Amino acid sequence: MSSIEGMFKALEAGSKHVLIKRFTLxxxxxxxxxxxxxxxFDPKEGVGIAGYRGRHILFHDKCTGCQLCSIMCEGIxxxxxxxxxxxxxxxxxxxxxPQIDYxxxxxxxxxxxxxxxxxxxxxxDYELSAYTKEHLIYTPDQLSIKPNYKGEYVIDIxxxxxxHKKDIK
Amino acid sequence: MSDIxxxxxxxxxxxxxxxxxxxxxxxxxxxxxHPGSGHFRLIIKVDGDIIVDAEPDPGYVxxxxxxxxxxxxxxxxxxxxxxxxxADSCSILYPYCLAIEELLxxxxxxxxxxxxxIMSEINKMIFxxxxxxxxGIFLGHxxxxxxxxxxRELLIDLAELASGARVTHAYFVPGGVRNDLPDIFKxxxxxxxxxxxxxxxxxxxxxxxxPLFIDRTKGVGILSREDAINLGVTGPVLRGSxxxxxxxxxxPYDVYDELNFxxxxxxxxxxxxxxYVPYLEMYESVDLILQxxxxxxxxxxxxxxxxxxxxxxxxxxxxxxxGRGELAYYVISDGTQKPYRVKLSVPSFRxxxxxxxxxxGARLADMPAIYWGLNYWPVEADR
Ligand code: SF4
Ligand code: SF4
Numbered sequence: 001m002s003s004i005e006g007m008f009k010a011l012e013a014g015s016k017h018v019l020i021k022r023f024t025l026x027x028x029x030x031x032x033x034x035x036x037x038x039x040x041f042d043p044k045e046g047v048g049i050a051g052y053r054g055r056h057i058l059f060h061d062k063c064t065g066c067q068l069c070s071i072m073c074e075g076i077x078x079x080x081x082x083x084x085x086x087x088x089x090x091x092x093x094x095x096x097x098p099q100i101d102y103x104x105x106x107x108x109x110x111x112x113x114x115x116x117x118x119x120x121x122x123x124x125d126y127e128l129s130a131y132t133k134e135h136l137i138y139t140p141d142q143l144s145i146k147p148n149y150k151g152e153y154v155i156d157i158x159x160x161x162x163x164h165k166k167d168i169k
Numbered sequence: 170m171s172d173i174x175x176x177x178x179x180x181x182x183x184x185x186x187x188x189x190x191x192x193x194x195x196x197x198x199x200x201x202x203h204p205g206s207g208h209f210r211l212i213i214k215v216d217g218d219i220i221v222d223a224e225p226d227p228g229y230v231x232x233x234x235x236x237x238x239x240x241x242x243x244x245x246x247x248x249x250x251x252x253x254x255x256a257d258s259c260s261i262l263y264p265y266c267l268a269i270e271e272l273l274x275x276x277x278x279x280x281x282x283x284x285x286x287i288m289s290e291i292n293k294m295i296f297x298x299x300x301x302x303x304x305g306i307f308l309g310h311x312x313x314x315x316x317x318x319x320x321r322e323l324l325i326d327l328a329e330l331a332s333g334a335r336v337t338h339a340y341f342v343p344g345g346v347r348n349d350l351p352d353i354f355k356x357x358x359x360x361x362x363x364x365x366x367x368x369x370x371x372x373x374x375x376x377x378x379x380p381l382f383i384d385r386t387k388g389v390g391i392l393s394r395e396d397a398i399n400l401g402v403t404g405p406v407l408r409g410s411x412x413x414x415x416x417x418x419x420x421p422y423d424v425y426d427e428l429n430f431x432x433x434x435x436x437x438x439x440x441x442x443x444x445y446v447p448y449l450e451m452y453e454s455v456d457l458i459l460q461x462x463x464x465x466x467x468x469x470x471x472x473x474x475x476x477x478x479x480x481x482x483x484x485x486x487x488x489x490x491x492g493r494g495e496l497a498y499y500v501i502s503d504g505t506q507k508p509y510r511v512k513l514s515v516p517s518f519r520x521x522x523x524x525x526x527x528x529x530g531a532r533l534a535d536m537p538a539i540y541w542g543l544n545y546w547p548v549e550a551d552r
Pocket of ligand 2: 065
């Protein structure tokens with residue numbers, strides 16, 4: 001094949017894309033939709049439930065302060081430290097709960113696998129930027145708040161190409 | 170003759186300082202501040218624009234992965250072991266899981282084996298697209314940088330759907346996988362992979378049949394069959410030199426022996442062949458995933474394990490075919506909860522002797538083509 005022919009072939013294949021919708025996702029205005037409510041783990045079955053692995057959520061009424069999550073993370077990122085809480089819960093005699101430093105966390109979710117009381121899950125929230133390192137440390141109270149991440153866009157594939165569209169449901 | 174002596178005898182001798190001064194030879198240091206080489210330094214000596222000596226200098230991003238393994242239990246090792254190649258994080262964890270499964274005397278459920286094949290093939294494509302994009306931009310072809318990066322996004326979304334993370338999946342564990350695939354996975358995977366196969370046809374028109382690319386790579390950096398075998402390269406580099414050798418066929422693990430696929434290889438051994446083999450393999454990966462999705466049975470995906478299991482006393486060697494070549498783990502256990510010794514044998518490290526061999530005698534302008542053609546990943550080589 002001659003060089004000229006190859007050039008034209010490349011130009012032809014490339015120029016077709018002028019007419020095709022772009023694949024770019026306009027991020028802060030458009031956000032991707034994830035499956036489920038974030039990664040969760042079922043200790044009875046010993047298997048996880050698919051979902052995005054973003055920031056954690058801690059259920060205060062279930063956490064017993066057993067420290068298993070923190071022991072697991074010790075060998076991974078040392079992101080979890082157990083801190084005293086003000087309120088009293090009857091299942092939590094020691095009065096301690098995990099506090100997570102997102103400057104260290106690698107979002108592996110193995111602490112969720114380690115928790116035997118359905119107290120620690122993960123959520124869809126990945127927008128965790130902060131101005132200082134201290135703001136990246138989430139106390140048990142902050143961790144208990146349910147994030148309001150709203151992802152609405154899904155990948156749309158048709159014969160013309162791939163793009164994103166709003167999920168209508 | 171020892172192995173080291175044999176390896177040295179195959180490579181040309183280094184020049185001494187006096188010799189280079191006499192001949193007017195210039196020494197250049199390429200890297201390690203990521204001038205396209207990754208965090209890796211190449212000391213090259215040039216006479217005009219011909220490279221007369223090249224000395225790869227790895228070790229800049231050594232993290233002590235192997236030593237770190239000795240202080241963590243079998244589960245805690247998972248997140249840090251995938252750091253060396255985040256673009257191919259399932260494949261680098263795969264042999265570790267196979268090895269620990271043997272030490273713990275468990276077997277992954279059948280469905281988990283299929284899921285592992287699917288995820289490792291998706292990851293292989295993610296890696297190959299990333300590599301292709303960078304190869305494109307270093308040959309001055311920016312379309313070939315944009316296209317694979319955009320299509321890679323589709324595959325990353327697919328991997329994220331299954332594992333919940335975009336790059337460092339931490340999805341494989343000893344005993345299977347962390348979670349089952351969501352219901353919508355199969356439908357979306359089939360749709361996206363069919364689209365991706367059409368895109369691969371377009372890549373050929375824009376890249377592999379493009380005279381710009383052909384002129385830069387055809388006949389450049391030829392690695393003969395004998396040299397490829399003796400220097401110990403693996404993966405696409407080996408297959409580009411006319412050696413149809415693939416761990417998935419030679420030593421099938423999990424369910425690869427139940428799936429149909431060919432080992433793709435090329436005869437020429439030049440940069441073009443090394444770039445074309447991964448491209449052909451992406452077609453194979455798409456087929457493999459579609460087959461596995463069809464054949465996948467229902468059932469559990471993770472074998473039950475106690476929280477902090479103890480391994481039996483013994484040694485295991487396991488290897489898999491990753492995006493860059495053969496990835497092997499050698500694990501010794503002394504019966505405690507932590508491995509006694511973990512040795513990683515990575516494909517990038519084994520490409521270093523071939524890199525020196527190929528660079529000597531080449532033109533300086535061909536250096537990016539040769540370097541990237543070897544599929545070298547500095548962080549993985551340094552571990
Ligand atoms: S996700 Fe991983 S790194 Fe983050 S707190 Fe949990 S165990 Fe530690
Ligand atoms: S979150 Fe779970 S593992 Fe961590 S202290 Fe509470 S109950 Fe224990």
